[in-house]
Amino acid sequence: MSDLFVKICGLRTERDVETAVRDGADAVGFVSAASPRQLDAATARRLAALVPPHVLTVGVFRGQSVDEVRRFTEESGLRAVQLHGEEGPEFFEALRAEGRTLLRATSKTDVRRCGEYGEDLLLLDAPDPGSGKPWNWGAADFTAPEGRWLLAGGLHPGNVREAVETTGAWGVDVSSGVESARGVKDPELITAFIRAARG
Numbered sequence: 001m002s003d004l005f006v007k008i009c010g011l012r013t014e015r016d017v018e019t020a021v022r023d024g025a026d027a028v029g030f031v032s033a034a035s036p037r038q039l040d041a042a043t044a045r046r047l048a049a050l051v052p053p054h055v056l057t058v059g060v061f062r063g064q065s066v067d068e069v070r071r072f073t074e075e076s077g078l079r080a081v082q083l084h085g086e087e088g089p090e091f092f093e094a095l096r097a098e099g100r101t102l103l104r105a106t107s108k109t110d111v112r113r114c115g116e117y118g119e120d121l122l123l124l125d126a127p128d129p130g131s132g133k134p135w136n137w138g139a140a141d142f143t144a145p146e147g148r149w150l151l152a153g154g155l156h157p158g159n160v161r162e163a164v165e166t167t168g169a170w171g172v173d174v175s176s177g178v179e180s181a182r183g184v185k186d187p188e189l190i191t192a193f194i195r196a197a198r199g
Helices: 014-022 041-048 066-076 089-096 160-167 187-197
Strands: 005-008 027-031 056-061 080-083 101-106 121-124 149-151 171-174 179-181
Touching: 005 187, 014 027, 014 041, 014 187, 027 041, 041 066, 056 066, 056 101, 066 080, 066 089, 080 089, 089 101, 149 160, 160 171, 160 187
Parallel strands: 005 027, 005 171, 027 056, 056 080, 080 101, 101 121, 121 149, 149 171
Antiparallel strands: none
C-alpha cells in the first residue's frame, strides 16, 4: 500500500509545507474558505512556491462562487480545486476549462463512483468537515465508491492504517488530525501520519 495517495490539508506555514513535502505527501491543501486555516491568495502563492511539481497544490473552497474560486486559483497559482460544499456539476463544468485537477468533497456516503460530477478525485468527509470528528466508515453498510477516492474526517496517526485497511481507500486526507491546536499543524504528527498511512 506504499502507493497510497496522501493529502495534508490546511497548511499555513513554510514549516508545514516543507515537512509534508519532505515526508512524501502527494498533495497539500490551502484553505480559501472561512476556517481557522484560511489563507489569502498571496500567502497561498508564497507557500505553493515551495512545493515541487510532482506534489499537487490544492485550493479548498466551500460555498464560494465560481468567480471567487477562479480568482483565488489564478492569483495563487494552485494546480487543483477542491469544492467542499453543495456545488453541483455545473461548477465542475465551469472550472474544467481551467485545466486544473478537480476534487469533489462530500459528506454523502452513498456516492457510487468518482467522476459523477466531472471530478478527477472524490473525497468522502465527515458531516462536519475540519472538526476532527470521524464518521462511521467501518459500518457494515458502507460501500466504497469506485475509482480514485480519498477518505477524510477524523483521521490521525493512530487510526489511519485501520481506516485504509477497512475501507480500501485509494487515498487519505487529513487536517485536524495532525494539529497541536485548532489550525496549528504539528510537524511530528504530519510525519507520523504519512508513515502510518503507508504502513
